[in-house]
Amino acid sequence: MSKKFTILATSDVHGYVEPYLYSDQKDIAIGLAKVNTLFKQLKDENTILIDNGDCIQGSPQTFYFNLNYKGKEIHPMSKMLKLMNYDYMNLGNHDFNESIPVLKRHMEECGVSCICCNIKMDGQPISKPYEIHEFPNGARIALFGVVTQHIPYWEKAENLVGVEIEDAYDCAKRTVEMIRTNEEVDAVVGVYHGGFEKDLDTGVNTENQTGENWGYRMCSTIEGLDILITGHQHRSLGQYCCNTLVSQTANNAKEIAKLVYDCETKKGYVELLKPDCEPDVEIMDAVKELEAEVQTWLDKPLGETEMDLLIKDRFDARLHKHPIVSFMNQVQFAQYDADFSAVALFNDAVGFEKQITMRDIVSTYVYANTLSVIKMSGHTVKAFLEKCAEYFTVDGDKIVVNPRFEAPKPAHYNYDMVDGLEYTIKVSNPEGSRVISMTRNGEPLDLDKDYTILLSNYRAGGGGEFDMVKDGEVVKDIQKDMVECIADYILANPNIQIGHKDNITVII
Ligand SMILES: [Mn+2]
Numbered sequence: 001m002s003k004k005f006t007i008l009a010t011s012d013v014h015g016y017v018e019p020y021l022y023s024d025q026k027d028i029a030i031g032l033a034k035v036n037t038l039f040k041q042l043k044d045e046n047t048i049l050i051d052n053g054d055c056i057q058g059s060p061q062t063f064y065f066n067l068n069y070k071g072k073e074i075h076p077m078s079k080m081l082k083l084m085n086y087d088y089m090n091l092g093n094h095d096f097n098e099s100i101p102v103l104k105r106h107m108e109e110c111g112v113s114c115i116c117c118n119i120k121m122d123g124q125p126i127s128k129p130y131e132i133h134e135f136p137n138g139a140r141i142a143l144f145g146v147v148t149q150h151i152p153y154w155e156k157a158e159n160l161v162g163v164e165i166e167d168a169y170d171c172a173k174r175t176v177e178m179i180r181t182n183e184e185v186d187a188v189v190g191v192y193h194g195g196f197e198k199d200l201d202t203g204v205n206t207e208n209q210t211g212e213n214w215g216y217r218m219c220s221t222i223e224g225l226d227i228l229i230t231g232h233q234h235r236s237l238g239q240y241c242c243n244t245l246v247s248q249t250a251n252n253a254k255e256i257a258k259l260v261y262d263c264e265t266k267k268g269y270v271e272l273l274k275p276d277c278e279p280d281v282e283i284m285d286a287v288k289e290l291e292a293e294v295q296t297w298l299d300k301p302l303g304e305t306e307m308d309l310l311i312k313d314r315f316d317a318r319l320h321k322h323p324i325v326s327f328m329n330q331v332q333f334a335q336y337d338a339d340f341s342a343v344a345l346f347n348d349a350v351g352f353e354k355q356i357t358m359r360d361i362v363s364t365y366v367y368a369n370t371l372s373v374i375k376m377s378g379h380t381v382k383a384f385l386e387k388c389a390e391y392f393t394v395d396g397d398k399i400v401v402n403p404r405f406e407a408p409k410p411a412h413y414n415y416d417m418v419d420g421l422e423y424t425i426k427v428s429n430p431e432g433s434r435v436i437s438m439t440r441n442g443e444p445l446d447l448d449k450d451y452t453i454l455l456s457n458y459r460a461g462g463g464g465e466f467d468m469v470k471d472g473e474v475v476k477d478i479q480k481d482m483v484e485c486i487a488d489y490i491l492a493n494p495n496i497q498i499g500h501k502d503n504i505t506v507i508i
Pocket of ligand 1 (some may be wrong): 012
């Protein structure tokens, strides 16, 4: 009998169980209920199931759960991992979003071995250095998990008290060497909540080499790493990178990776499979009551507006700052009276109906961000706007999106629009000198003066390579989710008046 084994892997599920998106509830191939049907079809005794993190945060269901049942009931995703019989789990950066107690409770209650070996909590590793898995056919493998060490750039400090994160590359290299020294195994499998910093085939840089993603470096320089399951960038990948078989899957359980490895030939392949099947009833039932509450909560009108806040054309909404952007900055200004406020329109933002419901809000502001107020000189404000201005480029006689924001990962959420000043971006100028005017109350911005700016905690940590922000003095951290800020603002002001200003001019 040939010694072949199969790994079925999910990554970046982000709390998606149901077979639909929350904006329209149309039945599509998405969510763990359908994935479990697929698992049942594909599984045999020489198969293991692995989840690669970013599991417990990101859907309206997990948001609602955290709002109402956090700490009181078992987390829906803990239930999922258990019911679906996952064998191993890794952690992702977003798994820290809620709090350490929520994460710890999930790790206990899901009943799945955590293999994330580059994290210590209160001085203790949260997993064994690696796991050995023996299949009935005799195949013997070693597994370990690592997560991007960039978590502190994005996460609230209070959620990382007592948490130490080793560089994912260093830990992976050390672990593979340890396994190769101590164990006789047919294959070494790395599970990495991180992605690729270079093109997998050519090795050409695909982003700034910040260390957030070390996948290529791992595959090209760590000897004896046979398989690397990756994530974090939400890309669809299944191929060899150097001599390592690699996979990555799109987010929200839109697909799974099936990795098949033959221990005799030392070769394998990856198939990416969409859960285009019926949802598993047992899985649906496990969150049925919770989901019914979620749906009622989503449709409750919170307030209304005269202005049309639906987004018909996302590019246009960014090119000519859409009133909904002004509204979100207005909500941010209501949390703190800063000089400026910056907000992005996320990738799939849909906008608000005139009767605004929670469904509108969670479909438009999809991240669990809080807010920070940062002190910034006028010079830094200029540098910040220059970074924003990189979002555009010129194609012929048209302004278009810089391809860097579309591939390898769509990152439109890295284009912030700032209120509190008027500015002009001249896209045909070289990057770094595109912001040709900045005025505040009709006067040129004083570059030597200090200002305050409201940012998401993601941006305040330098997310999106906004390095100029990272070391700025934090004037205030507002520990309230933006979704809650928006909902509370509408509840307090049910007839919303939006002070929309056409303050950003983008020209060729
Ligand atoms: Mn993710």
